[in-house]
Amino acid sequence: MGVLVDYFTADSEQLARQALSNGPEAVRLPYVDCKGWINELDTLVAELSGRDLSELGDSEVVVDDGEAAGVERMPPEVVAALAGVDDTRLREYAEDELLEAYEVERITALRDLAREAGRLSQGMYRWSCV
Template identity: 75%
Template sequence: MGVLVDYFTADSDESARRALSSGPAYAKLPYVDCKGWIDELSDLAAELSGRDTSEFGDSEVVVDDSEVSGVDRVMPETVAVLAATEDARLREYAEDELLDDHEIERITALRDLAREAVRLNHGMYRWLCV
């Protein structure tokens, strides 16, 4: 059994809670499907920025059903670093990590989702489901 992971944006923790039972797509929230690919955005932000992961802090639980799914808020510093990542840095990272086209598209989509969250002053969240 695997863990399903989506990252999404919402205008508040209350709005983000709507994603708990069925995910952000069902709740009609902007999201990036990261199932089976990436779990912690702070790790990606650290790799892209050359900073240590410990500088970003852990995500905070917004809601958890204690059985199957949960929603965590991504720390604002992580979102800010992702949003500030330029295309050239994404290309460099993709080359260094030997990423395929699908992975590059996903990283770019995560960066763009972070930019939209910053632009709208929304939070960025992670939905997990076992």
């Protein structure tokens, strides 16, 4: 059994809570599908930004069904650091880590989602389900 993970944006925690049952796609929120690929965004952001993981803050549980699904709000420091990653750094990271094209596309999509969250003053969230 694996963990399903999507990262998404929403303009309120109330709206983010609606993603609990079936994920952000079901409630038509902008998201990046990371199922089977990345669970801990803060670790990726620390690697991309060169910052220490301890500088990036902790996610905050928004809602949890107590069994299998939950929604967490990503720390503002993580979202800002991810949004600040430029294309040159993405290419360098991809080369250093020998990433596949689909992995670079997902990282780029996550970065763009973070930028959109900042532009619209929205939160960025992680939906996960076992």
